[in-house]
Amino acid sequence: MDFQIALMTSIENILNLESDYIQIIFTSLEVSFTAILISFIVSIPISSILATKEFYGKSLLIVLVNTLMALPPVVVGLLLYIVFSSQGILGSYDLLYTVNAMIIAQTILITPILISLSQVTLTRYYHKYNDLLLSMHASYTKRVFTLVWEAKYALTINLLVGFGRALSEVGAIIIVGGNIAHLTRTMTTGIVLETSRGDLANAISLGITLITIALFVNIILHSLKVYGEKNLV
Amino acid sequence: MKILLIFMLMLSNVSYGSDLNAIKLLSTTSTRDSGLLEYLLPFFQSKYNIQVQVIALGTGQALQAAKSCNGDILLTHALELENKFILDGYGISRDDLMYNDFVIIGPDNDPADIQSLKNASDVFRKISTSSNLFISRGDGSGTNISENNIWALIKINPIDFSGQWYLEAGQGMGSTINIAIGKNAYTYTDRATWLNFKNKANHSILFEGDPIMFNQYGLVRLDPDRCVNANNRNIDLFYGWIISKEAQFLIGEYMLNGTKLFIPNYHKYDD
Numbered sequence: 001m002d003f004q005i006a007l008m009t010s011i012e013n014i015l016n017l018e019s020d021y022i023q024i025i026f027t028s029l030e031v032s033f034t035a036i037l038i039s040f041i042v043s044i045p046i047s048s049i050l051a052t053k054e055f056y057g058k059s060l061l062i063v064l065v066n067t068l069m070a071l072p073p074v075v076v077g078l079l080l081y082i083v084f085s086s087q088g089i090l091g092s093y094d095l096l097y098t099v100n101a102m103i104i105a106q107t108i109l110i111t112p113i114l115i116s117l118s119q120v121t122l123t124r125y126y127h128k129y130n131d132l133l134l135s136m137h138a139s140y141t142k143r144v145f146t147l148v149w150e151a152k153y154a155l156t157i158n159l160l161v162g163f164g165r166a167l168s169e170v171g172a173i174i175i176v177g178g179n180i181a182h183l184t185r186t187m188t189t190g191i192v193l194e195t196s197r198g199d200l201a202n203a204i205s206l207g208i209t210l211i212t213i214a215l216f217v218n219i220i221l222h223s224l225k226v227y228g229e230k231n232l233v
Numbered sequence: 234m235k236i237l238l239i240f241m242l243m244l245s246n247v248s249y250g251s252d253l254n255a256i257k258l259l260s261t262t263s264t265r266d267s268g269l270l271e272y273l274l275p276f277f278q279s280k281y282n283i284q285v286q287v288i289a290l291g292t293g294q295a296l297q298a299a300k301s302c303n304g305d306i307l308l309t310h311a312l313e314l315e316n317k318f319i320l321d322g323y324g325i326s327r328d329d330l331m332y333n334d335f336v337i338i339g340p341d342n343d344p345a346d347i348q349s350l351k352n353a354s355d356v357f358r359k360i361s362t363s364s365n366l367f368i369s370r371g372d373g374s375g376t377n378i379s380e381n382n383i384w385a386l387i388k389i390n391p392i393d394f395s396g397q398w399y400l401e402a403g404q405g406m407g408s409t410i411n412i413a414i415g416k417n418a419y420t421y422t423d424r425a426t427w428l429n430f431k432n433k434a435n436h437s438i439l440f441e442g443d444p445i446m447f448n449q450y451g452l453v454r455l456d457p458d459r460c461v462n463a464n465n466r467n468i469d470l471f472y473g474w475i476i477s478k479e480a481q482f483l484i485g486e487y488m489l490n491g492t493k494l495f496i497p498n499y500h501k502y503d504d
C-alpha cells in the first residue's frame with residue numbers, strides 16, 4: 001500500500017533532479033573517484049613489487065594485505081575519528097567532518113583491495129611474459145612497465161571493483177563525514193537519514209540512483225573485459 | 234546503528250504474535266538515550282511479568298513503523314505529528330505523559346555571547362547573525378521540530394543557509410553533539426542526552442529555561458482494529474500502568490547525574 005506510493009514518489013523525485021539531489025550524487029562520486037585514483041596510484045608500485053620480486057617475508061606481507069581487505073569500515077571510521085578530532089594527532093588540520101576526511105577513509109579501505117587484486121593480476125602476467133622479456137634483455141624497470149601496460153584491461157577491472165566498493169560504503173564516511181547536508185552527505189549516508197526520517201520515497205530514490213550508477217560501472221567493467229580478452233587472443 | 238534497528242524491526246515483524254508475554258514500545262532514540270526506560274520498565278515487567286521490548290527509532294521512522302503495526306504503543310515527542318497520526322486514523326488516543334526540556338549548548342567561551350540573553354528567539358537571532366556555526370539534527374525528529382519552531386518564530390528559514398553557518402547533521406542527537414564539539418559550534422539538544430553524553434570536551438549548557446523549549450512526551454494508543462495481531466490485553470495493562478499514580482511518581486523521581494529529568498503530567502493523575 002504505502003510502499004507503492006513511496007516507489008512512485010521516488011521515481012518522480014529522480015526525474016525532478018533537484019539541485020540538492022544532484023549535490024548528493026556529486027559528493028558521492030567526488031569522494032569515490034578521488035579515493036580510487038589515490039588508491040590506484042599507491043597500489044600499482046606495491047603490487048608490481050609483490051608480483052615480480054622474491055624477498056623475505058613476502059608471504060606474510062600478502063597475508064597482511066589480504067587481511068586488511070576485510071578491514072571493518074566502522075573501525076576505520078572510528079580510528080580516523082580519534083586521529084582527526086581536535087584532541088587527536090591530526091586535530092590541528094581541521095579534517096573532521098570534511099570531504100577530505102571521507103576521501104582518506106575510503107582510500108584506506110580500498111587500497112588493500114586494489115593491492116591484492118592487482119598483485120594477483122600482475123603475477124599472472126609475470127609468469128606469462130617474464131621469460132620473453134628476459135630474452136629481450138629488458139631491464140627490470142622496463143619489464144615492470146611492460147607488464148603493467150599489458151595488464152591494463154585487467155587492472156582497470158580491479159579499479160572498478162574498488163570504485164563500486166567505495167561508492168556503496170557508509171559505515172566509515174558517516175562517522176568522519178558527519179552526513180552534513182550540502183557538505184558531506186552522500187547517497188549512502190542520505191539513505192540512512194531518509195530511512196530514519198521515515199521518508200521512504202526519498203530513501204528509495206537514492207537507492208535506485210546508487211544501483212543505477214553501480215549498474216553502469218558494471219556494464220563498463222564487462223565491456224572492458226570482453227574487449228581486453230578479444231585483444232589478447 | 235540505525236541499520237541494526239531496522240534489522241531488529243524486521244525480525245520483530247517475523248516473530249509477530251508468537252510472543253504472548255511481550256509488547257513492543259516504539260520510542261524515540263532520545264527517550265532511550267535518557268536512560269528513563271531502562272529505569273522505569275523493570276517495575277512494570279516484574280509486576281505483570283510482561284516484557285516490554287523497546288524499539289528506539291527517529292520520530293518519523295517510529296510513526297512509520299506504527300502505521301505498519303510494527304509495534305504496540307508509541308512514545309514520542311512531536312505533538313503535531315502525533316495528532317496527525319490520529320487524524321489519519323492510525324491511532325485512537327493521545328495523552329500527555331511527561332515533559333522535559335531542551336537546552337542550547339555551545340563552546341564554554343560562548344563566542345556568540347548568548348548566555349546573557351533572555352529568551353530562545355533572541356538566542357537564535359544572535360547565532361544567525363554571528364559568525365559561529367549552528368548544528369541542527371536536520372532529521373525531522375521531535376528535537377528538530379522543536380528547534381524549527383523557534384526559527385519559524387523569528388521568521389528565519391535556516392535551510393537557506395545550509396552548508397554555511399547552519400549545518401544539518403541528519404543523524405541522532407549524540408552524533409549531532411559530536412559534530413558540534415568537533416566544529417566548535419552551537420546546537421539544540423534535549424537535556425537528557427546532553428547529561429548522558431560522555432565526551433563533552435569544552436562544551437556546556439549556555440541557554441535553558443524558555444517555555445518554548447519544553448519537550449512534551451505523548452503516549453499514542455494504536456487503533457486495535459487496524460493492528461489485529463496485537464496483544465491488546467497486554468497493551469491495556471501497560472497503558473493503565475504507565476499513567477497510574479505509581480508510574481507517574483517513578484517518572485518524577487528519575488535522576489540522571491543528580492538531576493531530575495522528567496516532570497510527569499498525565500492529566501488524569503488523580504485516579
